[in-house]
Amino acid sequence: NAGVTQTPKFQVLKTGQSMTLQCAQDMNHNSMYWYRQDPGMGLRLIYYSASEGTTDKGEVPNGYNVSRLNKREFSLRLESAAPSQTSVYFCASSQGQGIDGYTFGSGTRLTVV
Amino acid sequence: AQSVTQPDIHITVSEGASLELRCNYSYGATPYLFWYVQSPGQGLQLLLKYFSGDTLVQGIKGFEAEFKRSQSSFNLRKPSVHWSDAAEYFCAVRSGGYQKVTFGTGTKLQVIP
Numbered sequence: 001n002a003g004v005t006q007t008p009k010f011q012v013l014k015t016g017q018s019m020t021l022q023c024a025q026d027m028n029h030n031s032m033y034w035y036r037q038d039p040g041m042g043l044r045l046i047y048y049s050a051s052e053g054t055t056d057k058g059e060v061p062n063g064y065n066v067s068r069l070n071k072r073e074f075s076l077r078l079e080s081a082a083p084s085q086t087s088v089y090f091c092a093s094s095q096g097q098g099i100d101g102y103t104f105g106s107g108t109r110l111t112v113v
Numbered sequence: 114a115q116s117v118t119q120p121d122i123h124i125t126v127s128e129g130a131s132l133e134l135r136c137n138y139s140y141g142a143t144p145y146l147f148w149y150v151q152s153p154g155q156g157l158q159l160l161l162k163y164f165s166g167d168t169l170v171q172g173i174k175g176f177e178a179e180f181k182r183s184q185s186s187f188n189l190r191k192p193s194v195h196w197s198d199a200a201e202y203f204c205a206v207r208s209g210g211y212q213k214v215t216f217g218t219g220t221k222l223q224v225i226p
Contacts, residue, residue, distance in 0.1 A: 004156070043216040092157075104149075
């Protein structure tokens, strides 16, 4: 009963470094999402993947890229990290368009110094 | 554009007291409405959802919410709060496709013995 698994849980990067956040789900969900959570701002959608082989921009895509590797896995890449990308990142998945809600991972806390 | 307002940033209640967390949304039609709970260091967990039908919906952990169209509200309630309910609660509105889910900024609940 793993649900949505995110790695790593914590990461500190220097400005300009790159990294990839990994996400995997075992619920056979079609759709996957990356959100960032910042204090006082709720959750904001970075990218989503409606189905395997497709990805689309969300509300705040700048500075990020994604890959839907297969139905289970959806990764988020920061090519050149900036302090403004310090945040908590959540991966989520849903069956279809999410009218039944999302299942979230436990998050990655990223600090860019 | 749709929006979600959670007017209370922080609420403190005594254990055993009743609870009501407010959520107001702005959207032309009846949206899909959700409440999520986030415990410290964890991802969001779906508490309940509303699409249509009975305006009072029951969720997990003894929570319920009432949809009031005339007030554009979807308030979360619990008759008797337990110490384990201390967490942050997010209201969310889905008004369209994958990218049309808006989260409120959250209400942090503190429970005192």
